[in-house]
Amino acid sequence: MGCRRPAPRSVLARFVLAEVEGGPQVVPDPGARLPGRGAWLHRDPGCAGLAVRRKAFARALRATGPVGTDLVTATARTWAVEQVRTEHDDKGRPRPAPRDRKRVDE
Numbered sequence: 202m203g204c205r206r207p208a209p210r211s212v213l214a215r216f217v218l219a220e221v222e223g224g225p226q227v228v229p230d231p232g233a234r235l236p237g238r239g240a241w242l243h244r245d246p247g248c249a250g251l252a253v254r255r256k257a258f259a260r261a262l263r264a265t266g267p268v269g270t271d272l273v274t275a276t277a278r279t280w281a282v283e284q285v286r287t288e289h290d291d292k293g294r295p296r297p298a299p300r301d302r303k304r305v306d307e
């Protein structure tokens with residue numbers, strides 16, 4: 202929905218439309234259990250940003266008007282944190298990039 206690349210569901214996050222105070226909001230559905238039409242997105246902040254900018258949620262969720270995407274942005278921010286973590290080891294040191302694993306002495 203963001204970058205439109207197909208992917209297995211395990212790497213995607215589901216969002217649904219919810220009627221809340223102030224109008225319809227796109228809300229995360231981490232368990233993928235909420236009823237209704239769902240919109241799937243890579244767990245990737247870039248992908249989420251694209252979908253928000255393209256107003257892809259309103260289309261994908263068949264909304265009749267504009268929908269709030271604040272929770273999408275907030276959720277994507279947590280994905281950004283997760284991604285940083287996976288690039289660091291337990292002690293917070295950056296993991297070497299794959300091509301740097303072999304040590305070279307100057």
Ligand SMILES: [Zn+2]
Nearest residue numbers: 203204243248
């Ligand atoms: Zn994507």
